[in-house]
Amino acid sequence: MEFDAVLIGPRRAREDTRRGWPERTINDELDACVAECPGKIALTAVQIEDGQTTRFTYAQMAQMADRIAVGLARLGVTQGDVVSMQLPNAWQFTLLYLACSRIGAVLNPLMPIFRERELRFMLNHGGSKVMIVPKRYRGFDYEAMLRALQPEIPSLSHLVVVGATDENGAAPHSFEALLSGPRWETSSDAEAILTRHRPGPDEVTQLLYTSGTTGEPKGVMHTANTLFSNILPYARAMRLGGDDVVLMASPMAHQTGFMYGLMMPIALRASAVLQDVWQPEAALALIARERATFTMASTAFLGDLANAALKTGTQVPSLRTFLCAGAPIPGALAERARGALGAKIVSAWGMTELGAVTLTGLDDDDERAFTTDGAPLPGVEVKVVDENDGALPPNVAGRLFVRACSAFGGYLKRAHLNATDDEGWFDTGDLAHIDERGYIRIRGRSKDVIIRGGENIPVVEIESLLYRHPAIAQVAVVAYADERLGERACAVVVPKAGEAVDLPALVDFLKSHRIAVQYLPERLLVLDAMPSTPAGKVQKFRLRDMLREIDERQC
Template identity: 70%
Template sequence: MKFDPVLIGPRRAQSIAKGWWPDRTINDALDEALAQCPDQIALTAVCADNGARTQFTYREMARMADRIAVGLARLGVGRDDVVSMQLPNCWQFSLLYLACSRIGAVVNPLMPIFRERELTFMLTHASSKVMIVQKRYRNFDYEAMLDGLREQLPDLEHLVVIGAGQDGRPAPHSFEALLSDPGWETAPDAQAVLTAARPGPDAVTQLLYTSGTTGEPKGVMHTANTLMANIVPYAPAMRLTPADVILMASPMAHQTGFMYGLMMPIMLRARVVLQDVWDPALAMRLINDERVTFTMASTAFLTDLAATVSEQRSGVPTLRTFVCAGAPIPGPLVERACAALGAKVVSAWGMTEMGAVTLTGLDDPDERSFNTDGTPLPGTELKVLDNDDRLAAPGVIGRLLVRTSSGFAGYLNRPHLNNVDAEGWFDTGDMAYVDASGYLRIAGRNKDMIIRGGENIPVVEIEALLFRHPQISDVAIVAYPDPRLGERACAVVVQKPGANLDMPAVVEFLKMNKVALQYIPERLLVIDSMPKTPSGKVQKFRLREIVRDGKD
């Protein structure tokens, strides 16, 4: 694959001079961990189905990374070849990335929920040479699906299947037979293979497709410098050290899991616990059994964990910090979670294109997490522009632009969509405001904004209020067209069990909370569940389609 990381060169000199880019790769971090703490536990992977635990020390991790790397080279994988993998949070995921980094290959994680339509596009767009899947996961046969796609994927040379085989014997195309069982790292040519194509810090190392809240996936390219530039200030902001134990249940096929559950523990020389299927009761047990101190996930994970801890009346005393990202967190949820978990709930905002951009501080009052998405990390600048492209005054909603050291290298084969101006400002597509104290608050995507008769409706704030309604468990507000006002607002809600919500009750509740009449939704749609991306973001484009088609 020929990559076009056009956003790297123009900012390299400044990023190095200011110390924003560490000019290192994950190979350097793993090599240092191997030298300094070889026998420390690095990774514990837990399988929810059978309770199996697999552990690696840093010595074992480095050895297995070398083994898989040489095995991939035996399959013809080399510098800039794309290795795609559709895997849950398992040890093979982590080790495959480390192995790819040894030989200059580019890892392309794909969410397990993707099926034929998404995979055909992504694997073709990436010119993937190797695809790695589990034989079965959550009662779905991934091998059969990919076998059915092979004729449509001329660039795909190898399908490698974890667990393929019969009678306990690995099949010839299995991960075990090709990559993890043979002692490839002891072969005479192993060291030459492992050193010949090691990538530099500006080489593309990760290709990650956007999760599709707008319906159009784009291949986001990152280098070691852009990824690590975010983790370097993030870890001290969260006061993380080698003594920490990090739980990662958020998918590692998304940036949250990849950066803070795969890369960050190695950079810290800390330990990570991987959970492959989200189950809040299992997460609670893992936190207590493994003495987890830190985790990061979306709002849905926080909601589930807090509810489970409350229901089971069992604390999680070692858990110090839960970073919640992916979408603005409703204030009532943060309040409940803080009380239930006894941990600091940190509000964060970020994107696949740049990782976490803003965080509330560990010393901030809890109200900051209720009402804001935090302040920028070092090496990051924000600006909000009004409708005339002038800097918006504090508290005024406008278009959010970001300039950051962790900004991506560009969209694969779509540089015209990079949306970065000559000064390095990236138009995020989000609407937001910055308050007088410099704290950011996301107000929704550009397409999520509702302009009713020329008046911008503060969607996020109205949603946060409705989260407090005793009959509502989830809510999103979307626009529908109106011939006179241009747009009106519809509240789409998921009711709590036994509830019987109607429009007058919604209106009365918002009036009681002193909401301006023009901000009150004018339609109500009750649905069973919200359409969401795997990272927990509500797919409002789908809700708009439902509302537009009059399915309420």
């Protein structure tokens, strides 16, 4: 795969001058861990449904990374090839990234919620050579889905299935038989394989798809430099070090889990604990058992954890910090969580393209966590401008631009969408204001995206599908407020003359197109006509106001 990470080269001189890029890769960090603390527990992965726990020391983790790397090479994976996977927070996830980094391959994590429609596009667009899935996860047969899809993905040479078995035990196409079982690292050519194509800090190491407003996902390219230039100041701001234990229950196929649950603990010589299925009571038990000190997740996770702690009376004195991102934190929730968990509640805002951009500080008053989205991290600049790119005064909302050493390398095969000017300013597509103290508050989005529990819903794609419904004349998908998830999706529909539309039929129609269940609208509003501008553009802000007024009347 040829990666067009065109935003990296022009920034080299600037980052050299200010030393914004650390010039280290995950290989450097893992090798240092083995040298400094080989016997320390690096990774604990817990499967909630059966309680199975797998642990690796740093020495064991490095050995397994080498083993899987040589196994991937046996499958024909080499420098620049894309290895895709659709795994939950499992030890195989972490080890696959480390293994790909050993041989210069690029890891492409895909959310377990994705189904045929999303996967068909992403695997073809990324030119994936190998796809790794669980046999089953949460009752769904991933192997069957990918077997049916594989003929439509010309680049996909191998489907590897975690936990696949036959009458003889591990099946020939299983992860265990191909990658983690044989002692590939002891083979005569292992050293050459493991050293021949180790990537430099400016080479693409991660390909992560994000939903936006273009009607199809965009492939975000990151390098070790862009990732670590965010992870290191983030860890310093949170005062994290080698004695910390990081619990990660947020999906590692999102940037939150990947950067701060997979990469950060290795950079700190710390320990990571992975939870594969979100259950707040189980998370409390894990925090207590593993003495977790830090975690990061969306607002919905914070509310669930606080409610579970209050309900069960569970104490988690080891947990110092819960960093919350993905949606604003209601003040009442922040106070309840602070009391229930005893942890400092930190608010943050960021993007797949940038990592965390702003954080509230550990020494900030608690109220800043629910009245702001934090101040920029070191290496990050923000500005708010009007429609003519003029700077706006404090507390006036406008378009939010970010310039950061952690900014992505560009969108794969979509350089025209990079939204970055010659000075390095990235148009986030969000509306915000900056207060007198330099703290930002996200006020809305110029992008047409709904964020449900930290998961972006691709509004344009859902609307495009609904326009195919034989009973729909006009449709708009908009957000409505939800206490737990922050936002949910409502389909606002104008039916064709003489036709009727109900929510179950609409959902069944979308399900027939094999989209992720989390993308389905959970509410329906039927109108005779859409509010629109004189030019005919639907005024979605008025639709959101309608839903808000309906909800207020029902309270």
